[in-house]
Amino acid sequence: MNCDELRSKLTPYVDAALRGGELAEAEAHLRGCAGCAAEALGMLQTKLATRAAGMRYTPSPEFRRRMEQSIRAQERPAWRSLRWPRLAMTGVAALILIAAVTVWVSHSGRERELTKIADMHVTELASVNPVDVVSTDRHTVKPWFAGKLPFSFNIPELQNTEFTLVGGRVAYFEHSPGAQLLFNLRKHQLSVFIFKDETGAHLPWPKMTAASRLALQIETWSEGGLRYYVVGDAPASDVHALSELLRKAARS
Amino acid sequence: MADPESDSGSFEELAMPLFARMYNFAHWLTQDRAEAEDLVQETCMKALKGFGSFRQGTNFRAWMYRILRNTFLTSRTGLKTATVSLDSDEENVVEPIASGTPESILISNLDQQAIRSALEGLPVQYREVIVLCDVEEMSYLEIAETLAIPIGTVMSRLSRGRRAMREQIQPSSGSRRA
Numbered sequence: 001m002n003c004d005e006l007r008s009k010l011t012p013y014v015d016a017a018l019r020g021g022e023l024a025e026a027e028a029h030l031r032g033c034a035g036c037a038a039e040a041l042g043m044l045q046t047k048l049a050t051r052a053a054g055m056r057y058t059p060s061p062e063f064r065r066r067m068e069q070s071i072r073a074q075e076r077p078a079w080r081s082l083r084w085p086r087l088a089m090t091g092v093a094a095l096i097l098i099a100a101v102t103v104w105v106s107h108s109g110r111e112r113e114l115t116k117i118a119d120m121h122v123t124e125l126a127s128v129n130p131v132d133v134v135s136t137d138r139h140t141v142k143p144w145f146a147g148k149l150p151f152s153f154n155i156p157e158l159q160n161t162e163f164t165l166v167g168g169r170v171a172y173f174e175h176s177p178g179a180q181l182l183f184n185l186r187k188h189q190l191s192v193f194i195f196k197d198e199t200g201a202h203l204p205w206p207k208m209t210a211a212s213r214l215a216l217q218i219e220t221w222s223e224g225g226l227r228y229y230v231v232g233d234a235p236a237s238d239v240h241a242l243s244e245l246l247r248k249a250a251r252s
Numbered sequence: 253m254a255d256p257e258s259d260s261g262s263f264e265e266l267a268m269p270l271f272a273r274m275y276n277f278a279h280w281l282t283q284d285r286a287e288a289e290d291l292v293q294e295t296c297m298k299a300l301k302g303f304g305s306f307r308q309g310t311n312f313r314a315w316m317y318r319i320l321r322n323t324f325l326t327s328r329t330g331l332k333t334a335t336v337s338l339d340s341d342e343e344n345v346v347e348p349i350a351s352g353t354p355e356s357i358l359i360s361n362l363d364q365q366a367i368r369s370a371l372e373g374l375p376v377q378y379r380e381v382i383v384l385c386d387v388e389e390m391s392y393l394e395i396a397e398t399l400a401i402p403i404g405t406v407m408s409r410l411s412r413g414r415r416a417m418r419e420q421i422q423p424s425s426g427s428r429r430a
Contacts, residue, residue, distance in 0.1 A: 011411040053364040054387030057279035
């Protein structure tokens with residue numbers, strides 16, 4: 001894939017709409033072409049900034065109330081026309097269907113969340129300043145977050161492991177501040193994101209979830225009211241090893 | 253999806269969770285609070301009336317947004333919105349080569365107001381596709397279904413709309429940094 005071909009695929013690339021061979025070819029080109037990588041990053045950041053800025057207008061509570069009343073008033077005659085046995089059966093069916101929709105929506109919410117985390121990791125790595133506090137010393141990095149976040153967390157002891165702490169920065173996810181830590185492992189870079197655990201619109205996560213997005217491995221879990229995400233292009237076993245270190249540090 | 257004939261409560265249950273987002277989309281289309289309220293109200297009433305024709309198992313959100321968008325197009329503001337194209341060719345969009353300082357640095361320093369102004373300044377057919385994709389996080393297929401246009405047109409409008417936004421954003425952020 002040359003630069004012209006890549007640029008015709010950039011829009012679906014940043015929208016995660018490329019699949020299979022096209023995605024692999026685009027990623028291979030981006031790894032070797034700084035100009036196209038900068039263009040892709042610019043488009044991705046415009047997209048993320050638009051997402052944040054676009055949810056701008058909120059209906060007034062009074063308008064919402066008026067609409068609810070209006071819809072109920074319009075629907076009422078339909079109730080009267082239904083026979084009760086049929087209503088009971090269809091009510092049960094509707095409940096099952098709504099439950100299925102809820103589960104589906106929940107699953108979609110989690111999928112989007114993991115994709116956003118993967119995007120944040122890729123954006124961080126492409127940044128000229130991937131971290132704001134640069135230090136391999138956890139006793140320097142952890143205090144740097146004091147006063148910047150509404151919670152505290154532990155950074156694991158990395159002595160006798162292959163991981164090296166690079167530094168950290170404040171990250172924002174769904175308008176909430178959190179910590180982003182960067183670790184080196186051989187030639188890989190892994191991000192750790194820590195946010196307050198808020199279930200939000202979807203059902204609670206399973207105890208621990210491992211997934212893969214755009215060739216990135218992601219592991220997420222909740223511990224002590226905080227949600228952790230470990231993401232990187234290292235093998236899943238290495239992502240899991242760093243996750244274990246973080247879990248052990250959180251319990252210490 | 254609920255059966256509208258047998259689940260009379262289902263319209264409210266399905267529609268009200270979309271209410272705030274539909275209002276946001278309506279406001280981006282009309283750029284006016286009162287008109288956005290009228291648009292959402294008319295959409296809900298039309299959808300409720302036509303709920304019997306909603307096909308079970310199809311995408312309720314796309315169905316509602318399609319009604320909203322069609323209602324907008326026939327409104328006074330929608331009719332006034334002339335079809336303005338940033339480029340007559342709708343297919344085979346190639347992104348221009350980036351130049352100078354990496355744009356990523358500029359955009360990362362933007363405030364939300366610059367993004368909003370750029371989005372507000374777009375012709376409606378580009379603004380709506382960007383809001384549906386980036387804010388509503390709809391898939392290309394869902395957007396194509398909502399706007400009744402081919403997926404290729406969705407992609408080309410996204411590409412041109414985003415490019416126009418970035419062109420508007422870059423000079424202002426550059427001057428702010430100076």
